[in-house]
Amino acid sequence: MKDRFGREIRSLRISITPKCNLKCFYCHREGHDSENINLMTPSELGKIVKTSLKFGIKKVKISGGEPLLRNDLPQIIESISDDNLKDISLTTNGIFLEECAQKLKDAGLNRVNVSIDTLNPEKYKKITYCGDLEKVKRGVKEAINVGLTPLKINYLALSNTVEDLDDLMNYCRELGAILQIIEFIPLNEHLKKYHVDITPIENKIAEQCDKVITRKFMQNRKKYLVNGLEIEFVRPMDNTEFCSHCTRIRLTHDGFLKPCLLRDDNLVDILTPLRNGEDIEKCFIECINRREPYFKA
Ligand SMILES: Nc1nc2c(ncn2[C@@H]2O[C@H](COP(=O)(O)OP(=O)(O)OP(=O)(O)O)[C@@H](O)[C@H]2O)c(=O)[nH]1
Ligand code: SF4
Numbered sequence: 001m002k003d004r005f006g007r008e009i010r011s012l013r014i015s016i017t018p019k020c021n022l023k024c025f026y027c028h029r030e031g032h033d034s035e036n037i038n039l040m041t042p043s044e045l046g047k048i049v050k051t052s053l054k055f056g057i058k059k060v061k062i063s064g065g066e067p068l069l070r071n072d073l074p075q076i077i078e079s080i081s082d083d084n085l086k087d088i089s090l091t092t093n094g095i096f097l098e099e100c101a102q103k104l105k106d107a108g109l110n111r112v113n114v115s116i117d118t119l120n121p122e123k124y125k126k127i128t129y130c131g132d133l134e135k136v137k138r139g140v141k142e143a144i145n146v147g148l149t150p151l152k153i154n155y156l157a158l159s160n161t162v163e164d165l166d167d168l169m170n171y172c173r174e175l176g177a178i179l180q181i182i183e184f185i186p187l188n189e190h191l192k193k194y195h196v197d198i199t200p201i202e203n204k205i206a207e208q209c210d211k212v213i214t215r216k217f218m219q220n221r222k223k224y225l226v227n228g229l230e231i232e233f234v235r236p237m238d239n240t241e242f243c244s245h246c247t248r249i250r251l252t253h254d255g256f257l258k259p260c261l262l263r264d265d266n267l268v269d270i271l272t273p274l275r276n277g278e279d280i281e282k283c284f285i286e287c288i289n290r291r292e293p294y295f296k297a
């Protein structure tokens, strides 16, 4: 099913908890700063995902907060698994990955994205407030060992991390990981000083690259192959092309379908109808109808 702007939906990004063990100063809390911890059970998540398949969902991304804080994560993965889903992935800060990787792989998880903005341990601790970078790196290694691949390192380009990019490129190249360079969207005045336009970085990489790939169903994102390293750019800011090819909807930790990451004023409650035993297909139809590109020409 397409929305009013001709965009299909392919990907469902599910926040399974608002809690996190880190406190990154820039955290966007998935654009939904709700304290409500009326969390969905594995079986409820399974029902929502199975229904989403009827509307074209092929990929599920599990996020948080920090999704590894939920002890029932393997049951969640088992419950949402379906032959018609092409991909179940997870985005994590990686602190608890070393302990969990094998269990998640066994439950049916395909791959993980791990956020690392700098390889400087002191700076990492400052950005995340309390994170242990060595533990994250051990988690990354373990995830690769158990086959949660292709593994991506999410690097958020900030004015105070931009000088760390070369180190991260070397780290990813050695690991065989994909490097994802993400443009920071400042959500308030105070954060504006951390914004960096990543266009010059992308242009420089485009000049050096051996191959370019466009991710057709992922906002037409560009991927570059540079000397054996795959680098992907996530550049949503003021990017009408990005939004016009957006095929993603979200499910908040407290059970609302969310048509756009950057809006919190057009949510559709799906958990109440589900718990009342009502049909939830109508919630997807409503969510799709409410979708519109955030940045549009
Ligand atoms: N504006 C916008 N930003 C997004 C969207 N999806 C992801 N992002 C940004 O990209 C970052 C990384 O997202 P991830 O959850 O790791 O995964 P992904 O890159 O979107 O998905 P895969 O490439 O399939 O792993 C997020 O923290 C967001 O900042 C989106 O739909 N809209
Ligand atoms: S690890 Fe992610 S969810 Fe946790 S505080 Fe940092 S940005 Fe937010």
Ligand code: SF4
Binding pocket: 219, 236, 242, 243, 246, 247, 248, 259, 260, 261, 262, 292, 293, 294, 295
């Ligand atoms: S800002 Fe909204 S419309 Fe644009 S890509 Fe992100 S979720 Fe899609």
